Amino acid sequence: MALKHRRIVIIILIILGILALGPALYTLRSPVLMVVDDEFTGLYGFHRSWVKQIEISLKLFRRLKVVQIAGGASPDVVAFAAVEAAARPYAALFPFAYRQGARRYAEESPGIPVGVVGGDPRTQFSEEDGLVFIKTDKTGDLYRAGRCAALFARSNGGNILFFTGELVDWNDKDAFLKGLRDQGFDNSPIFVDKGEDYTLPKELSCIIMARAVENYPEDSPSVPMIIFSWVDPGVTAREIKVIFDDSPWALAAVAAKTLHRGGEMAPVSSEILVLKDRIGDAEILRDIQKAIKDKEGD
Structure with a gap:
């Protein structure tokens, strides 16, 4: 019995040592x-x-x-x-x-x-x-944003309005369009570039913002919005359903893990925040969660 007890004590000491070693190494x-x-x-x-x-x-x-x-x-x-x-x-x-x-x-x-x-x-x-x-995988991000926008538009078939920024070029717009098409949206979205005058369409199903819009009307319709932003989701309007976060915090883990490989790194996808409590349709929520995991062409 004494030998058995000694073995148990040794095992416990080994386990405690392992548990203590982890924080020490950290x-x-x-x-x-x-x-x-x-x-x-x-x-x-x-x-x-x-x-x-x-x-x-x-x-x-x-x-x-x-x-x-x-x-x-x-x-x-x-x-x-x-x-x-x-x-x-x-x-x-x-x-x-x-x-x-x-x-x-x-x-x-x-x-x-x-x-x-x-x-x-x-x-x-x-x-x-x-x-x-x-660098951020902007092309991949916009492809996924297109798929998400198409899913929000699926219920009413209205227009999709995209406020672009100076960093959104025609290749990026093509990626967004491909996302729309791959998700079954065949109409043409409305692109509004920086400084361009616009009128909100009457039938609107989704708004995408790749930039801040200074002259956005206060009486805008309550439709789902997808934004590219670093802002804390807790201070955003309930119309905002999906946030693409390409902030340093969002990219830090991947960047640190691969930095030691040296040379040029592959572009890193944004962290996509789906605000579940703001999406009332369970089917749309499920499809969006699937869409943000798919790469272009999958």
Whole structure:
């Protein structure tokens, strides 16, 4: 019996050791740095940012350390804040707006993988300065947005209105159209480019916004909306049903995991938020959840 008890004690000690080892390794592993500014955190949401930080840390099994900076900080200030945050991080991620600060940090921290997240995916940058640009899969995102819009239009067959932005070109519009067609919507959507005058159609089934619309009428019809935004869903109108989030937070986990491969990264899909409690039709909800998982041509 004594031998049996000793074995049980040894097994328990081994289990406790394993349980203790996990947090210890997590703490000892070098962190991933994530540079964000005050303006973005206010838009994204403080609580939402905190939850996302924990979620990404668990996915990476290493700390994601936030480097908070003031909006519009100079490249020197951005680089200094990142250098002070950790001596030898696993990787450092910077928003596209602070790419000059990322470049300065890379010069001062040789050997640290440095990623710049977001920006116009069509823009080409040199990789010689030690930066890897993590771009959004805008074409794939717009294809999925087209499929979602077609599903909302399925119930009444009304028009689809798409407020485009300067970053939406004809290739992107073609991807959106393909999504509509693949989901069974054969009518032509109405594209409204930046600065263009428009009139809201009487029969409207869905609105897509790839940009903010300054002159959007207050008495607009209550129809499902799909937006491309970093804003906290909790402060949006109930008409907004689907949000495509291509923020640094949304791309951070994939970016950090693949940054060490070096070279140019494949475009990363946005994080698509389907606000389930705002979609009353269970069949449409199910079909949207399926549509956002499908790639173009699947």
